[in-house]
Amino acid sequence: MGRGGHSKITRSDFKGTRHSHSVFDGLGGVNGFKLFGTTPPYVDLRKPPGHTSMASEVSFQKTVSDALTLKSLVFSPNLVWFLAAVFVFFAKPYDEELFREARNGFHLRWMAPRFAVHFGVSLLYYGYFFLGCYVWRLSTRKFKPGSWPTPSNMMHNLFFWTLGMLQVAAYDAIMIRLWATRAVDMVTNQEVAENAYEAVKLAVTIALVPLWRDFHFYAAHRFIHVRALYKYVHSLHHRIPDPEPFSGLTMHPVEHLYYFSNALVPALYVRTHPLVFMFVLVHLYLAPACGHSGFEDHFQQDLYHFLHHAYFECNYGSPSSGFLDKLGGTFRECIGKSKHYQGEWNGEGEQNRSREWSATAHLGLPKTFGHGVYFTLSLAAAWLLCTSASAGSQSKNDAHLVAAVIAYGPIVAALVLAQCSRDRYSWRWPFHKERVAFGLTCVFGYLCCVKPVHDAVFLLVNAK
Numbered sequence: 487m488g489r490g491g492h493s494k495i496t497r498s499d500f501k502g503t504r505h506s507h508s509v510f511d512g513l514g515g516v517n518g519f520k521l522f523g524t525t526p527p528y529v530d531l532r533k534p535p536g537h538t539s540m541a542s543e544v545s546f547q548k549t550v551s552d553a554l555t556l557k558s559l560v561f562s563p564n565l566v567w568f569l570a571a572v573f574v575f576f577a578k579p580y581d582e583e584l585f586r587e588a589r590n591g592f593h594l595r596w597m598a599p600r601f602a603v604h605f606g607v608s609l610l611y612y613g614y615f616f617l618g619c620y621v622w623r624l625s626t627r628k629f630k631p632g633s634w635p636t637p638s639n640m641m642h643n644l645f646f647w648t649l650g651m652l653q654v655a656a657y658d659a660i661m662i663r664l665w666a667t668r669a670v671d672m673v674t675n676q677e678v679a680e681n682a683y684e685a686v687k688l689a690v691t692i693a694l695v696p697l698w699r700d701f702h703f704y705a706a707h708r709f710i711h712v713r714a715l716y717k718y719v720h721s722l723h724h725r726i727p728d729p730e731p732f733s734g735l736t737m738h739p740v741e742h743l744y745y746f747s748n749a750l751v752p753a754l755y756v757r758t759h760p761l762v763f764m765f766v767l768v769h770l771y772l773a774p775a776c777g778h779s780g781f782e783d784h785f786q787q788d789l790y791h792f793l794h795h796a797y798f799e800c801n802y803g804s805p806s807s808g809f810l811d812k813l814g815g816t817f818r819e820c821i822g823k824s825k826h827y828q829g830e831w832n833g834e835g836e837q838n839r840s841r842e843w844s845a846t847a848h849l850g851l852p853k854t855f856g857h858g859v860y861f862t863l864s865l866a867a868a869w870l871l872c873t874s875a876s877a878g879s880q881s882k883n884d885a886h887l888v889a890a891v892i893a894y895g896p897i898v899a900a901l902v903l904a905q906c907s908r909d910r911y912s913w914r915w916p917f918h919k920e921r922v923a924f925g926l927t928c929v930f931g932y933l934c935c936v937k938p939v940h941d942a943v944f945l946l947v948n949a950k
Contacts, residue, residue: 515563521785522624535627535782536789536821544790544808544817553697558806563773563786564696570607571761571768578603580662580672580760588666592659592876601655604771608651612775616731619781627782629792629821630728635847642847643732646722650735653742654771657749660875660946661763664754667949673759688759691752695765696806699773702748702934704803704810709931710741711802713915714904715897718860725847727795734774736847740864740896744935746770750942751934777804793818799829799916814923830916856903863899867892874947885948893940 511518518524525531530538552558559565578600587596618624620634635643664670677684710720722738737745748770753763776786778795790808794801800818803810811817815828852858874880874888904913912918917927 512561514565515561515786517785522618523626523783525627525783526787529782534821535631536629536792539819539825540789540805541817541819541826544805544812544819546809549697549806549809552806553693556693558696559693562696563776564769567769567772568692568695568765570611570772571765574603574607574768575761575764580665584662585666588659588662591878592663596662597655597659600658601652604654604658604768605651607768608654608771611772612647612731612734615775615779615784619779619784620730625779625781625784629780629782629789629796633728633780635730638849639726639847640730640732642849643726643730643736645849646736646738647732647734649739650737650742650746651771653739653746654767657746657767660942661750661753661760663875663949664942664945665760669945669949670754671757672753673757675759678759684759688761691758691762692765695762695769698751699748699766699769700804700807702751704807705927705930705934706744706748707802708917708927709935710744711799712913712917712927712931713909713911714900714913717904717907717909718857718900719896724795724798728780729778729792729795731775731779733847734778735771738864739868743892743896743939747935747938747942750938754938754942754945789820793821796821797827800824800827830919854907856907860899860903864896867895871943875943878947879950880947882948885944888947889940889943892943893936897936 517526526543528538528540528543549558552562559568584596587593661670665672673684673688678688679685710716716724719738719740723733723736723741726733726736735742746767749763749767751766752758753760753766776784777788777791779787780792781787782789788804790801790805797818800816801808801811802816808817812826815826818824818827846853852861870888871892874884880888901913914924917924920927
C-alpha cells in the first residue's frame with residue numbers, strides 16, 4: 487500500500503473483531519479470547535489496516551496507571567512471556583549441579599542442553615505466529631497488502647535469527663559462570679521460600695521488568711540509530727520495511743550484543759533471584775516475534791513498531807514508552823500523514839511504494855568494503871572473547887582490555903569507518919540538530935548497553 491493509499495475493506499477484515507466484555511478479556515494480551523482475527527479495541531475497522539490513530543493509547547499517565555494496577559504485567563503479552571520464562575526456569579534450573587560444572591569452565595555438556603531449550607521455545611513461538619499469519623492466513627489485515635517474503639528472504643532472516651539465539655545461550659552461560667564462580671551473588675530459592683523480604687522483592691522486581699524492558703529498548707534503539715552505528719550495524723535490521731515474525735531478531739551480531747545486554751541488569755549489579763534474569767532474557771527473545779508480524783489483527787499486533795520500519799526515524803520505543811517519543815517529537819500515530827511527528831525523516835512513506843517485500847534482505851557478500859571490514863573486526867572480537875573467557879583468571883589489566891575491545895570496539899570501529907567512507911550524512915544524523923537530547927541518547931546508550939557489556943566481560947575474563 488502506497489503512502490496515503492486505501493485498501494478495499496472486505497467482509498474478512500471484520501472477522502473475529504467483536505470484543506468480549508468478560509473480566510478475563512485481554513488476559514495475557516489476548517483480545518476476544520482469540521490469538522488471530524481480532525484487533526485491539528481502539529482500531530476503527532472502517533479504515534484500512536494501520537490507518538487508525540493510536541495517539542490515545544500512548545501517554546505517561548497510561549503507562550504509570552498500567553504499571554501500578556499490574557495491567558502491564560497481567561493484561562498484556564508480558565504475562566505470556568513470564569510464563570514462558572517460568573517454564574524454561576524449571577525445565578533447566580540454576581541448581582548446584584549446574585554451578586559445579588560451570589565452575590570448571592565452559593563446556594558443551596552443560597551449555598548445549600540449555601541452548602536447545604531456549605531455541606526450541608523460541609522456534610515454536612516464532613514458527614506458530616509465522617504459520618498463522620503467512621501460511622494459514624488466520625490474520626487478514628496486513629499493513630502492506632500484497633507484499634510477501636520470498637524463500638531467499640526467509641533464509642536471510644532465519645540465519646540472523648539463529649545467530650541471535652546463539653547469543654541468548656551465550657548470555658545465559660555467562661551469567662551461570664559468574665554465579666558459579668561467585669563473581670556475582672544471587673538470591674537462592676531457599677531464601678525466597680524462607681524470607682518474606684526476598685519473596686516480596688522478587689515479586690516487585692518481576693512486576694517492574696516490563697517497564698525496564700521498554701526503557702532499555704527505547705534507549706538502546708535511539709543509540710544504534712546514531713548514523714555511524716546505524717550504517718554498519720542497525721541498517722541490517724532495516725533491510726526489512728515490511729517485517730515478518732523472524733525478522734524480529736534479524737540483527738547484526740553487534741546489535742544482538744547490545745540488545746541482549748538488557749538481561750544483565752539488574753542481575754549483574756543487584757543481588758537478585760535468577761528468575762528475574764530469566765524473565766528479562768526470555769522477554770528479549772520472544773517479544774519481537776508478533777511485534778514484527780506485519781499484521782494488525784492478532785495477539786500483540788504492533789502498529790507502533792511497524793511504523794518505525796516503514797518510516798525509519800520514528801517510534802523508537804513501544805506504546806508503553808511512547809510518551810518519550812512524544813516528548814522527543816518522534817512519535818508517529820498511524821500510516822499516512824502524521825499530526826504528531828516532528829523528526830528529520832523526509833522520505834514520507836517511500837519504503838511502502840514497492841510491492842517487493844525486501845530487495846536487500848538476502849544472504850551474500852558485504853554491501854561495501856567498509857561493511858566487510860566491520861564484519862571481519864566483529865569476528866575477531868568474538869574470537870577474542872571466546873578465547874579469553876575459556877582461559878579465565880586473567881589479570882585485571884588484561885580483563886579490562888578485553889572488556890574494552892568487546893564493549894567499546896564496535897562503536898569506535900563504526901565511527902572510524904564512517905569518517906573514512908566520507909558519508910554524506912553527519913555521524914550524528916538524525917540527531918545532528920539536537921544538543922541536550924543527543925547527549926542523553928549517548929549517556930543512556932552507554933549506561934544501558936555499553937557499560938553492562940564491559941562489566942560482564944571484565945568479570946568473566948577475571949573470574950577465578
